[in-house]
Amino acid sequence: MKAVIAENISKQYNGKPAVEKVSFEVDEGEIFGLIGPDGAGKTSIFRILTTLLLPDGGSAQVHHWDVVKDWRAIRNAVGYMPGKFSLYQDLTVEENLHFFATVFNTSIQENYHLIEEIYVQLEPFKNRRAGKLSGGMKQKLALCCALIHKPKVLFLDEPTTGVDPVSRREFWEMLKKLKQQNISIVVSTPYMDEASMCDRIASIQSGSILSIDTPQYLVKNYGNQLFKVKANDRYRLLEVLKSVPSTKSYAFGEYAHISVEKGHQMEASEIRQHLHQNGLTGVEIGDAEVTIEDCFINLLH
Amino acid sequence: MEEVVIQADKLTKKFGDFTAVDAITFQVRKGEIFGFLGANGAGKTTAMRMLCGLSVPTSGEAKVAGFDIYKETESIKKNIGYMSQKFSLYEDLTVVENIRFFGGIYGLTNEQIKNKTQQLIERLGLTSVQKQLVVDLPLGWKQKLSFSIAIIHQPKIVFLDEPTGGVDPLTRRQFWELIYEAAHNGITVFVTTHYMDEAEYCDRLSIMVDGRIKALDTPKNLKAEFEVESMDEVFYKLARQATRAE
Structure with a gap:
């Protein structure tokens, strides 16, 4: 089964095209990169696939569910980390995690194995408010919250922008482990060393996909x-x-x-x-x- | 002897019993591109804020552009430029209005502002969008405009706090061309970045770990000292030693 199928999806804002007939497929257990400059349409694609934005044209499926009709099922089955930090700043680390677990009808204990490795680094600060964490720690907490309901597909919109090289490396080690658990990952990044760690990458400019290839193929050709x-x-x-x-x-x-x-x-x-x-x-x-x-x-x- | 524009001597900042910046000592020379590296939470932003006269040190001494960071913070502010990762531009003003506003703040005359506006818009290729609100500009353009405005008053030093986060490889390089140009014109550049290829573009680098400067040299010498091929590996070797959590 494909994790994601996008067919000719389009989106306009006030008559200006943001996404133009974008098509791609993501395999199960694949790390699929969306690479492109700011304003290329990456975030709109993420929001369409996570059912937060309706496409103007085309269709898309996530884990065989339709993004328009089956939004409820999709929301239960995906994890989404938006580009902007969107956890509750006034809640503590632990409260945020508990909140997201409860919303998805699960508990921290049930899927603790998925987040354990990241969460041990956060644990000393579990009583600190999320708004008071530094950049790298916020990203780690956001990843925990996106994972706590054991999603089938993980959508990560520039998860490492502004994060230092050591934390970025740790973050990608985590993604590789999630992949081994057959979680499919769609990720965007402005860092080219991260692009080379994806299984395949789509390069996007002005709302259109220019190419979809493995990093090895791009380099070789x-x-x-x-x-x-x-x-x-x-x-x-x-x-x-x-x-x-x-x-x-x-x-x-x-x-x-x-x-x-x-x-x-x-x-x-x-x-x-x-x-x-x-x-x-x-x-x-x-x-x-x-x-x-x-x-x-x-x-x- | 080369002119020193930043002189920090055992500069320290404590928040309660937490020592964010721990007795850092270094010099920056005129016209130098000085990279100020460190992991998230290493103390870079706190150090930079003290140097810009925005935060009072707990102890230690520093002079920036010849002015004391305790007593002459107003003079420092007039002689430096500052660009942070969160934009210093007004998003609901147009490109031209932003230039005019900051020109006015820095005490330029109307004549100077008029000339600068023309120059800047041409240099940055913003002619077609000069009357657009800044909020509608692509991130890369905002960054270039923000930098150009930070040096509109020809400061002695410009402080750049992660100026190129989140843009594509080509836009980042266009931004660095602006940095080189400024340095070539005698403006000292003090820059933090998480891109290790950008670290290579600096004349000298310091790397902070847990509030202290753990390394300070040219990229070439640092790579030789740590016996590695890239700055990425130098950074990794040093930052991995960090013991304090963020």
Whole structure:
């Protein structure tokens, strides 16, 4: 059974299209990533699939239930973590969890095994009000609350935005364990290292899906020549690289990456010469290993 | 000798018996891009608020742009720019109105405001949306506008608190081009981020763990010191040692 089937779903706000004929399927136990800039329509898709927003066109099913007709069943079977922190700020950690368990007609004890690993980190603060938690802790509590009724499908809208690298890593370790328990996960993120941890990713721009592929496929089929280069003056380097014809260049960690447009070929020596002519020193240049981030930058350009 | 624009000496902030910032000492030089890293709850925001003159230290000394953070907070505020993760723009004003408003706050003349508005709108490519309310702008545009406004009065230092959260890889890089440009023009940039590739873009970095500065050097030297390939691994090795919960 498919966890999610979306067929041509569309949504407009005041005549402006936010989601345009979006179709995709998510398999059971799959981690499916929605990747796209702010305003691309990701949140609208989440809200349609969690029955909080009616689509203007198309149809969608979550765990074989229809998002319009069977909203009640869907709400019982999915967990949703919205982008904005939406727990009760005035309730304590424990009260929030207890509240969500009760609403879904279950108890903390019944599904404690699902949240145990995260909740032990929250336990020392169980009497603290949710509004007083720091960013990383809020995310962990929100995940606990979304999991406490043992959902079949988990919808996570930018769960790690603003969270530090260590907490993000822990968060994704959790998601992998949930996947092993056959929980399907639809997740959006602006972090490209997280995109590469999904089984498949859909890239979205201006309400439409540009591609759906595995991260491995995207990297393998990048297609362009890609160089990495560094020099003593990074600001000047990026400025000078803008004038290399038929290329796009951008900062990439300690290097700059140079992507040669399709249909063109270039030697590292040509670029080195160009940089020297422009007075740059300490130039190091070589082939770069393609990452998911390069793939997305290429799509966005 | 290079001019020092931030000098912190055993700067400390306690809330009750909780020491949020624990005797941090460091210097930032003029025109430098200084990355201020740490896990959520490590004490970054508290430290930054003291440096901006928004919070009184419990003990220790610091000078920002030459002014004392106890006695000269008003002078500090005039000489710095500040952009936080929660936007400092007025969402129900238009792009042009926001520029005019902040220009006025920072004491620019009408003439200067007029010129700056023109310059900014052209530089950021906002011509088509200049009369739109800021609330309707995409996040990436808001961030760029917010940064440009934070340096509208040519401050000596600009403080950026997670300026690029939640945008796509291309927009983040366009934002960093603005940062480089500002640094190139002599504005010192003090920035916090959770993106470790952005940490690589800084001239020097400090990493805070449990309220203390545990590492401070160039990205290159830090990677060498910890014998790893990326800043992500440096951060992971250090932040994992944290004992205090958030």
